[in-house]
Amino acid sequence: MDFDLTEEQRLLQDSVGRLLADRYKFEQRKAYMKTPEGWSREMWTAYAELGLLALPFAEAEGGHGGGAEETMIVAEQMGRALTLEPWLPTVVLGGGFLRHGASAEQRRALVPRIAAGEMLLAFAHTEAQSRYDLHDVATAAKRDGAGWVLDGRKTVVLHGDSAHRLVVTARTGGGQRDRKGIGVFLVDAAAPGVSRRGFTAVDGHRAAEVTLEGVRVGPEAVLGDPEDGLPLVDRVVDEAIAALAAEAVGAMEAVHALTVEYLKTRRQFGRPIGSFQALQHRAAEMMVALEEARSMAMLGAMMAEEEDAVERRRQMRAVKLQVGRSAKYVGQQAIQLHGGIAMTMEYAAGHYFKRLTAIDMTFGDAEHHLDALAGAGGLISAAAA
Template sequence: MDFSLNEEQQMLQDTVARLVRDAYSFEQRELFRQSPQGFSSELWQQFGDLGLAAVPFAEEVGGFGGNGVETLVVMKELGRGLCLEPYLHSVIFAGGLVEQLGSAEQKADLLPQVASTRLQLAVAVDEPQSHYQLNDVQTQAIACEGGWILHGRKSVVVGGQGADLLLVSARTAGQNLDETGVSLFLIDPDSPGVTRRDYHTIDGRKACDVFFESVQVSAAALLGETGQALSALRYQQGRAIAAQCAEAVGSMEAACTLTLDYLKTRKQFGVPIGSFQALQHRMVDMHIELDQATSMAILAACVAHEPDSAERSRAIAAAKVVVARAGRFIADNGIQLHGGIGLTWEYVLSHHAKHLLMVARQFGDDDHHLQTFSQLMDNV
C-alpha cells in the first residue's frame, strides 16, 4: 500500500508544521499554559483564519470535507509541538457530535462558528463513577414546560474552563447503565445553576468539573432525538481516539528525536553515550514501538470516518491499546536514557512524557480498550 501523502495533504502538513514551529517554542508554550484560558488565543484564531479548524467538516457547512487522514496530518504536528489549543475536543469530538446529531438549524448556526474558531465547544460526558463507560450517566434531565431541568456533575471536561458551549450527556429515561435514555444537551456554562471548578491536568492542559443544580434549558438545547445519543457519542469518541492516536505519535516522534540528540551529545569517559551498545539497543526498541504505534494510528485514521461497525470499533480499540503502551514505553525509556534531566520541569521531554501518560488514560486506558477489543472478537 502507498502511505505517502498526496499534494494537498502535504501542503496541509507543511502549513501546520510551520505554524507550530514558529509559534510554539517550549518557552512560549509555558506562557500559554499559564494564561487564564490555558492556551494561545492568537494561535487559536490563526487555526480559524487558515481554515485548519474547518478541515474535518463537510463542505456544505463551510468545511473542507477532510477525512481521518487529513485529521491525522494536523494532529501529528500538534502533538509534536505539545500544542494546548482545544482542537481535539472542540473541533473533532464536539464538532463531530453537532454534525452528526444536530438539526439543520443547529448545524447552520454552530458549525461555521466552530470551523472559524469563533465558538469553542467542550464535551462533558465523564462522571466520577463512570470509568470510561459512556452509558454510565447519573446526571438527570427532567422534562418541564418548554424544556428540561438538569441536575448532576461532570468531571475532567478538558477545555471546558473556556468553552462557550458545553455538550452535556444526561439521562432522560431508564436506569443507570441502560443503553437507551441518554440525551445530549447544548448548555451555556454561564447559565444560572452551572458551576465550573477549573484545574490543570498533569500534562499542562486545563480542565474543569462542572456542576448542574436545577439548570433550566429550552427544548432547543436538545441535540438529536431524546434518549438516542449514546451511539453517536461512541462513534464520535472513536473519531476522537483516532485523532488522539495521531497526536500521540507526533509527541512520541519528538521524544525519540530529543533522546537521540541527547545520546549523540552527552559524553561519558570521553565519548558520546550513544556509542554504548546497550543504549543503542534501547534506542532501537523505542523506534520499534514508534513504528508500531504509527502503523496503528494510520489504521485508526483510515477507518475513523467509515460507517459504524464492529470492525471499525475493533481497529480503533486496537490502535488505542498499541499507542497507549508505546507511549508509556517511549516516555519511560526516554527519561531513563536522559537521566535526571529527563524529569525536570524545565526540560521539554518531561512534558512529552506527561502528555503521553494523559493520552494513555483519556477516552479509556489500554485495559479498557483491550477488554472492548476482546468483547468485539467474541461477537464475530
C-alpha cells in the same frame, strides 16, 4: 493500498508544521501555559486563519470538507509541538457532535463561529463513578414541557473552563448503567445553574469540574435521539480516538528525536553515551514501538468513518491498545535515557511523557481496551473468521 499523502494533504502538513515550528517552541509553550486561560489566543486565531478550525465541516456550512486523514495530519503536528489549545474538544469532539447529531440549522448557525475562532466547545461526559464507561451516566435530564431540566456533576471536562457551549450526556430514562436512555444536550456554559471550576491537568492542558443544578434547555438543545444518544457518543469518541492516536505518534516522534540527540551529545566516561550498545538498543526499540503506533494510527484514520459501529469500535479498541502501550514504552525510555534532567519542568522530555500518559487515559487506557477487546471476541470477529 496507497498510504502516500495527496498534494493538498502535504500542503496542509507543511503549513501546520511551519506554523508550529515558528511559534510553538518549548519556551513559547511555557509562556502560553502561564496565561490566564492556559493556552494562546493568538495561536487560536492563527489556527482559524489557516483553516484548522473549519477543517472537518462541510463546505456548504462554512467548513473545508476535510476527513479523518486531514484530522490525523493536523493532530500529529500538534502532538509534535505539545500544543495546549482546545482543538480536540472544540473541533474533533464538539464538531463531531454537530456534524453527526445537530440539525442543519444548528450547524449553519454554529459552524461559522467555530471556524472563525469565536466559539469553543467541550464534551462533559465523565462522572466520578464512571471511569471509562461512556454509558455510566447519573446526570439526570427530566422533561419540562417541550424542554428539559438537567441536574448532575461532570468531572475532568477538557477545556470546560473556557468553553462557550458544553456537550453534556444526561440520563433521560433507565438505570445508571443502561445503554439506552442517554441523551446528548448542547448547553450554554453561561446558563443559570451551570458552575465551573477550572484547573490545570497533569499534562498542562486545562480542564474543569462542571455542576448542573436545574439547568433548563429547550428542545433545540437535544443532539440526536434523546432516548438513545449513546451510538452518537460512541461514534464521536471513535473519531476522537483516531485523532488522539495521531497526536500520540507526533509526540512520540518528537521525544524519540530529542532522546537520540541527547544520546549523541551527552558524554560519560570520555565518550558520547550513544556509543554504548545497550543504549543504542533502547533507542532502536523506541523506534519500533513508534512505528507500531504509527501503523495503528493510520488504521484509526481509515476506520474513523466506518459506518459499521461494531466493527469500528472493535478496530478503535485495537488502536487505543497499541498506541497506549507504545506511548508508555517510548515515554518511559525517554525518561530513563535522559536521566534526572527529564524529570525537570525546564526540559521537554517530561512534558511529552505527561501528555502521552494523558492521551493513554483519555477514553480508556490500553488495559481497559484490551479487556473490552477480549470480551468482544478479539480483533477479528468469529463471523469474519
